[in-house]
Amino acid sequence: MQIYVCVKHVPDSSAVITVLGDNQIDENVIFLLNPYDEHAVTEAVKIKNSLPDSEVIAVCLGKDDAEKTLRSALAMGADRGILVVSDAPHESIEIARVLKTVMAQDGIPGLIITGKESIDAKGMQTMFRIGALFDFPVATNVIRLDIEGDIAIVDSELSGGAVDTYEMSLPCVIGAGRGLNTPKYPTFPDVVKSKKKVVKKIALAELDIGTSKADMWIVGLEPLVLVRKPKEITGDTDEVAREVIRILREEAKVI
Amino acid sequence: MKNIGIIIELDEGKIKEINFGMITLARAPDSDLFAFVLDADVTAVREDLESYGITKIVDVALASDQRNNPAVRAKAIANGIKEYGIGAVFGLSTATGKDLLPRIAAQLEAPLVMDCFTVDLENNLAWTSRYSGKTSASIKVTGDIVVFGVRPNAVEPVKGQVSSRILKFDGSRIVSRGFKFVKRAAGDTSVKISLAEADVIISGGRGMKNGDNFSILSKCAEKLNGAVGASRAAVDSGWVPYSMQVGLTGEKVSPRVYIGCGISGSIQHFAGMKTSGLIIAINTDKHASLMADCDYSVLADVLELIPEITRHLENG
Incomplete structure (x- = not known):
């Protein structure tokens, strides 16, 4: 089975983000494999190891530099990578079309896994768009995935810790949640071995992704800074408790 | 039209x-x-x-x-x-x-x-x-x-x-090809209001010391009709389930009041709650980041202060 993992090259969550111009950021910060995609890669490799004749292919849309993220996926056990190179920013409608086209061109997906969201855009929708384009069933925030024959049995986490169980026919699309597994970080030999693995680069212009009437793009970007000046509440426990309740009642008006 | x-x-x-x-x-x-x-x-x-x-x-x-x-x-x-x-x-x-x-x-x-x-x-x-x-x-x-x-x-x-x-x-005739709902397992039924919806959230971090102490927060949250959240440190320590995590890789919340109890306030935690209306930080460490980026800071042990607040709420 060909297992495709869609990965994204994202700024580190602790990076300092500087806005440039109207709608860009200074990309001179550390970028890495989107944390939720680490769960996706780990799960794909786990399934590959239990199914003979399987292959894990990591696919990514990004700038040339995104090869680093694909190399991370390869070090975690993916067999090969495909990078669709584009310098332009892309939103999910386009991203899904690009990834769908490149997967369909490369092989026959038996299973597609990606992180339930990316930490930079948090659009939470690319997996559903890929599913719709292929007409494959989709589940997101998946915390358990079992493959039995041509059926995927998944647990998807809802709010308050409730869990739904679904059965989906393969091929299907999975949005990996944090509870799915513990990412298997590469050892030094894994990293060395991954350097020999192939990353195929395709220019976006070479792909025919069709056209959509719908579009979305960032028109403006501003630092989200809410300056707070803390006032200290002092006194003994009784006094502090009274003051907190006064604030809840009179200022926040929640009681 | x-x-x-x-x-x-x-x-x-x-x-x-x-x-x-x-x-x-x-x-x-x-x-x-x-x-x-x-x-x-x-x-x-x-x-x-x-x-x-x-x-x-x-x-x-x-x-x-x-x-x-x-x-x-x-x-x-x-x-x-x-x-x-x-x-x-x-x-x-x-x-x-x-x-x-x-x-x-x-x-x-x-x-x-x-x-x-x-x-x-x-x-x-x-x-x-x-x-x-x-x-x-x-x-x-x-x-x-x-x-x-x-x-x-x-x-x-x-x-x-x-x-x-x-x-x-x-x-009634709509079906989903290749997708079947099998069952739903209820989560924590003591949770009356979800993090995303709550007007008041009381979150615990490393300063809670263990999972049992989270009941102190639940009792107070109940009086305020609020929800209980947690930092990643508390979740990763196995004290509370992941569904309670507030932050970049957890729930992103905007309650009217966010009370951070023994939470240092990492960038990732902040990403999940910075748009809260009013932030109150309670910590024994005055250098915790959240203590400098809140509306009210209290230098105190949450395990003593929160029960006191609950007591006052109970007594009106």
Whole structure:
């Protein structure tokens, strides 16, 4: 089975983000494999190891530099990578079309896994768009995935810790949640071995992704800074408790 | 005349308060507001919906064995959107919405902005946070149908009385090919209000010392009709489940009051709660980041202070 993992090259969550111009950021910060995609890669490799004749292919849309993220996926056990190179920013409608086209061109997906969201855009929708384009069933925030024959049995986490169980026919699309597994970080030999693995680069212009009437793009970007000046509440426990309740009642008006 | 769709979230047949802010945001001059209500007694919610400006209530009936199937629910709403010529759709960016809205948008190949703080419908612009909550982005959407996921509690509800008509929509023959709902396991039933919806959140971090101490927070939260959250440190220590995590890789929340108890306040935690109305930090470490980036700081042991607050609340 060909297992495709869609990965994204994202700024580190602790990076300092500087806005440039109207709608860009200074990309001179550390970028890495989107944390939720680490769960996706780990799960794909786990399934590959239990199914003979399987292959894990990591696919990514990004700038040339995104090869680093694909190399991370390869070090975690993916067999090969495909990078669709584009310098332009892309939103999910386009991203899904690009990834769908490149997967369909490369092989026959038996299973597609990606992180339930990316930490930079948090659009939470690319997996559903890929599913719709292929007409494959989709589940997101998946915390358990079992493959039995041509059926995927998944647990998807809802709010308050409730869990739904679904059965989906393969091929299907999975949005990996944090509870799915513990990412298997590469050892030094894994990293060395991954350097020999192939990353195929395709220019976006070479792909025919069709056209959509719908579009979305960032028109403006501003630092989200809410300056707070803390006032200290002092006194003994009784006094502090009274003051907190006064604030809840009179200022926040929640009681 | 514009037709605007609003997906109403219910809790056991009752309308959740968080819908009213969303309806307020969706209201536009010279438009018809269609509220989609799935599998419920619409007469029980009609009065509330009318008081916020809903002019059409779409009463969607599903087959009894498909009620919990998210793929069927999404398809029913997507079909209704097409049937009634709706151009803009609003839903809530709750756990349910995070599954439902992308399914609908994908099916319609419509643009979707999740977790919006606000929307300018006239210009098809939506504002949300990008880059781990460090920036605010305005996003332009184009298409025959556009979809917005509204962050709960982001908009103050304002009433606007109208009268409504009920439209019956038969979704009982809708099925989902290749996708079967098997079962639902209830989560923590002691949780009365979800993190995304709560007006008050009391969160615990490393300073809680162990999982048992979280009951101190639950007791206080109960008195405030609030929810209990946690930092990643507390979740990773195995003290509380992941569903309670607030932060970049957990729930992103905007309550009116956020009380951080023994939480250092990492960048990642901050990304999940920085848009809270009022932040109170309680910590024995005055150098904790949250103590410098809040509205009120208290240098105290949460294990002593919170029970005291609970006691005062109990005694009125």
